[in-house]
Amino acid sequence: MAPNTKPNKYSAVWVSHSSMGDFLKCPRLYYLRNIYKNPKTGRKINTINPALALGQVVHEVVEGLQNFKAEERFNRPLLAEFDKIWQKVSGKRGGFKDAAEEAAMKERGRAMIERVLKHPGPLKNKTVRLKLGVNGMLPNFYLSEDDNIILCGKIDWLEYLPESDAVRLIDFKTGRSEESDDSLQLPIYHLLLKHCQERPLLGASYWYLDRDDAPMPVALPDLETGRASVLAVARKVKEAREGLKFNCPRGPAGCFACRPFEKILRGEAELVGTGEYNQDVYIVD
Numbered sequence: 001m002a003p004n005t006k007p008n009k010y011s012a013v014w015v016s017h018s019s020m021g022d023f024l025k026c027p028r029l030y031y032l033r034n035i036y037k038n039p040k041t042g043r044k045i046n047t048i049n050p051a052l053a054l055g056q057v058v059h060e061v062v063e064g065l066q067n068f069k070a071e072e073r074f075n076r077p078l079l080a081e082f083d084k085i086w087q088k089v090s091g092k093r094g095g096f097k098d099a100a101e102e103a104a105m106k107e108r109g110r111a112m113i114e115r116v117l118k119h120p121g122p123l124k125n126k127t128v129r130l131k132l133g134v135n136g137m138l139p140n141f142y143l144s145e146d147d148n149i150i151l152c153g154k155i156d157w158l159e160y161l162p163e164s165d166a167v168r169l170i171d172f173k174t175g176r177s178e179e180s181d182d183s184l185q186l187p188i189y190h191l192l193l194k195h196c197q198e199r200p201l202l203g204a205s206y207w208y209l210d211r212d213d214a215p216m217p218v219a220l221p222d223l224e225t226g227r228a229s230v231l232a233v234a235r236k237v238k239e240a241r242e243g244l245k246f247n248c249p250r251g252p253a254g255c256f257a258c259r260p261f262e263k264i265l266r267g268e269a270e271l272v273g274t275g276e277y278n279q280d281v282y283i284v285d
Contacts, residue, residue: 012148013238014140017188020233023240025257030237031246032261038280046279047260048272050105053094055174056276057085058112058209062172063156066127074120082113092272095283112174112209119213126160128167130196141195143227149234153192161202167193169204170215179206179218184233186218187226194223260284 023030037044061082065073086106096102116123130139133152140152157170169189179185186204193201205215240246248254254262263269269282 012150013241014150014152015234015237016153017185020184023237026248026255027240027246028248028258041280044279045264046275046281047284048281049095050101053089054105054109057089058109058174059172060085061113062116065123066129070124070126078113078117082110092283115209115213121214122159128158128160139192139196143231143234147235147238149238151191153188155189166200166202168202171206173206173208176210184230187221187230190221190223190226
């Protein structure tokens with residue numbers, strides 16, 4: 001930023017785990033999912049597939065437990081709630097090619113909810129929730145005022161630890177692959193918790209709901225090392241936005257990440273609804 005220029009949240013570059021992940025996969029994907037808007041509707045675009053649909057429903061059910069007192073959470077009919085929420089993604093709205101594919105994925109989801117019911121573990125304990133920003137924005141803070149970059153994000157679950165007045169982070173995983181060691185997810189969450197609430201973070205876990213009966217602890221990254229890594233990527237995002245340089249590294253033919261979105265632009269995808277963030281959602285063959 002120029003000297004004496006005050007940071008402005010409305011002109012800042014906002015980054016998150018998902019948007020920076022898009023950029024690292026392919027700058028063209030970043031542009032098409034995070035900047036481009038359908039000229040007919042004025043909305044951003046996104047794709048849906050069975051795995052995404054499954055994750056969306058399971059997260060909504062499990063994270064929704066935070067809306068209730070700890071002692072009341074598991075008195076609720078979670079499987080019935082899962083079935084109800086599943087209707088949002090049933091059929092083409094979830095990218096399912098046929099009833100058999102949907103039934104198999106739905107059964108996987110029900111098994112995850114049953115696992116949580118049998119092994120609630122820390123989900124029975126009190127929680128802490130990060131406050132939303134102004135106008136309902138995700139929790140956020142200035143990653144760099146000099147660069148006018150804001151980091152925002154949403155954390156699945158924060159267990160409250162009363163004996164130390166601290167928190168422990170839990171991230172729910174519905175896929176079968178493990179989070180990579182070089183993922184920016186934990187560094188981003190660590191930074192958000194440092195700047196968006198006052199309690200110390202005493203631990204973090206990934207809970208792979210498809211296979212594990214309890215969250216699996218993971219090492220917390222060093223805060224300053226993580227900040228440097230996140231800021232380095234965020235600056236690349238800002239540079240690309242300022243220079244309007246969003247080329248796919250694979251060339252005009254595109255890559256696995258951006259090709260589905262290029263099909264949307266060419267009219268080769270089917271619009272199936274509007275997503276939770278007011279995006280036009282498509283299924284792509």
